[in-house]
Structures are given as structure tokens and as C-alpha cells.
Amino acid sequence: MAIQKIHHIGVMVSDMEASITFYREVIGLELFKRLNLENVPPLAFLGFPNAKETTVELVEVKGANFAEEGRVHHLAFGVADIEAEVERLKDLNVSFVNENVNTMSNGSKNIFFYGPDRERIELFEELN
Numbered sequence: 001m002a003i004q005k006i007h008h009i010g011v012m013v014s015d016m017e018a019s020i021t022f023y024r025e026v027i028g029l030e031l032f033k034r035l036n037l038e039n040v041p042p043l044a045f046l047g048f049p050n051a052k053e054t055t056v057e058l059v060e061v062k063g064a065n066f067a068e069e070g071r072v073h074h075l076a077f078g079v080a081d082i083e084a085e086v087e088r089l090k091d092l093n094v095s096f097v098n099e100n101v102n103t104m105s106n107g108s109k110n111i112f113f114y115g116p117d118r119e120r121i122e123l124f125e126e127l128n
Helices: 016-027 082-091
Strands: 003-013 030-035 043-047 056-060 072-079 109-114 120-125
Touching (some): 003 016, 016 043, 016 056, 056 072, 082 109
Parallel strands (some): 072 120
Antiparallel strands (some): 003 072, 030 043
16 A cells, blocks of 8 residues: 555635634744635635645635534545555545546646545655
8 A cells, every 4th residue: 555644734715814813823834825716715724833745735715604513625645656556545445536537737646535424535656
């Protein structure tokens, strides 16, 4: 098995600015970057000072009514070879959110699949 670590936790938020302020001022994380992509909710990536790794990914969902226990959007695990992991998961009859690995503009790759209670899990291969 080639899953290496938890890569980040995605948290759904209703107000991106308030959430960034909270995670910076209360938790002590730094804002690494923000993304506004087509067909994807606004995203913000935060992590611990002097670290290069994202710890929390904020996913802004306007007007959402979240269940009290439903704010975690996904768990992301870092992998070295996403294609090999996808094949391994297919052999285990895992249900995928999307069928194809997504390649981002920076060359990193990801894919989402479901856990046993339909929780969203992401495999993420960083571009080295």
C-alpha cells in the first residue's frame, strides 16, 4: 500500500473571510494560497508557520445549511503514484466520485472516492 500520510482536511465554510481570519488568529495557521477556479467553489489553503504543507483546505459553500456534524468536506491522503492506487482501489470495488484522475494546472493530481458511509476521501499526488 502506498498511502503515505494525511495530506489535508477539507472543511466547508459559509464565509471564507471569517473562516480565514479564525484559522489565522485563533488556530495560528498561515494562509498559503487561494484559488477561484471555474466550476469549483472558492478554496483557501492554510498551514502551520514555517511548514510547506497545507493542513486545512477551506471550501466556501454560500447559503449552505450544514448539519451539525457535516462540515468536514473530505479527508485527503498523500500518495506517490496515484494511478497505481486507483487501480488497487478498483480491485477493492471502491466507488469513485469521479472516474478519472484530475490533473491540476501545477501538475498535481487527485481523485475522490467514497468511504463506507459515503464520506468523501481524496488521494492527492503532489508534483515534485
